[in-house]
Amino acid sequence: MKALLVIIAFCGIAWMDLPDMIKNKQWRNLAIYSAIFLSVLTFGVLVASDIKVPSPIKAIQVIYRDILGLSFKAS
């Protein structure tokens, strides 16, 4: 259900963004936009479907704290 809502929301975004690019024949922009759009849509559907997507912040924390040794002591 949540994934369906995400897809509907993205249809709305596409409805607002795409017509100008198509009307003005901005094919390069359309290709770039489509790539970003599909990536974010996939990400959104995964999050909405409760599939665990790893947080980049946690990866950064591991790199800084455990690999580089750059962190303060949390009080």
Place this chain on the structure above:
Amino acid sequence: MKSTGGNISPKDLMFAVFCFIQATVLRSGYIIAVTRQDSWAMAMTGFLFAIPIVAIYAALLRKFPGKNLIEISDCIFGPIIGKVVSAFYLFFFLSLAALNAHDLGSFVVRYLMPETPIAMVLLISLMGCAYALRKGIENLMYLSICLSIIVAGAVAINSILVLNDMNPGFLKPFFQMDLMTYIQGTVTIGAVPMGEIIAFTMITPMLEKEKKVLKPLLFGLLLSAFSMAFAMLRDILTLGPLVSIVSLPSFESIRYVTLADTLTRMESIYAVVLILLFLFKVCILLYAFILGLSHILGRKNQPLPNQDHTNPSFNTDQPSNPKSFPPLTLISTALVFFYSLIVFESAMENIDWGASTAPFFSLTYELLLPAVSLLVAFLRKLGKAREVRE
């Protein structure tokens, strides 16, 4: 996303910096948990720590007048390495936007609307941000003056009303902690709220007086440092030892306000102000991300948005040269929305990140990358040798 070139005054920029930093300052728990009753002094040492960082930004902007951070990276490192460096900056802006949106959502759900799903709060907030950006960043910059007055008024009135509950003895003992604790407090304040003004390097090419970048940034920081010290002093004097335990000291101290049993629940004013500030901050970070992404994806040899300062109808969704940029506002806002949903699983993870790793993560983008950029620019003798007098 509209943005008119060359019509933001240095005064607007100064107050925008103030509002931007206040969003983090009003939730000062992550600093007070470390330096406790001496936290107010960290506002000043943090400001001193941030001065060289801001000086580096100012030097870069002077060397490459009319260009933002992403364009400067391209000029210094070339089209390929420049894009890689720019991608790092974009990731930083995106992460900051997601972290601040998450903080906003957590605050609303925890203190104001406990039964509401955080996704709904984030969705409505980010839709507001996207709408504000589509109406133009300069309108937000103008609003920063009004917002600053509201913030200063709210902090002053709340402080006066808790005067009866203050105990100067709570400030003792003075400076008895070990040096490392003060270094941690200074670096954290210098890097986390103050250094984040690197996002304004995406906006400074829109300044009326482009040369005057350093002064508004520094004065904005100074105002924030005083306001931060003042708010922390109030919270320490009101809450005493409790101050280092609660996650939102300002919120808890304002709960003490009661005037003749009629004027109570003053924390709601604080809550409204904090939400406005968070929205403002997320808007600026989102704008920096979208503008940076537009520059990276824009066609080579085509004019970039803020190079055309004379065009009053600049709009990155429908730019003056319509073939240059895809519309990215809504899709970027959606990205921030989903990112902010997965960024932390619990409040403890958020606190741990803020206290331990966030300063180093931030300094990488706020100090290391700009310092290396400036060094390379000097070594390669790039940019203008400007005769700017600040």
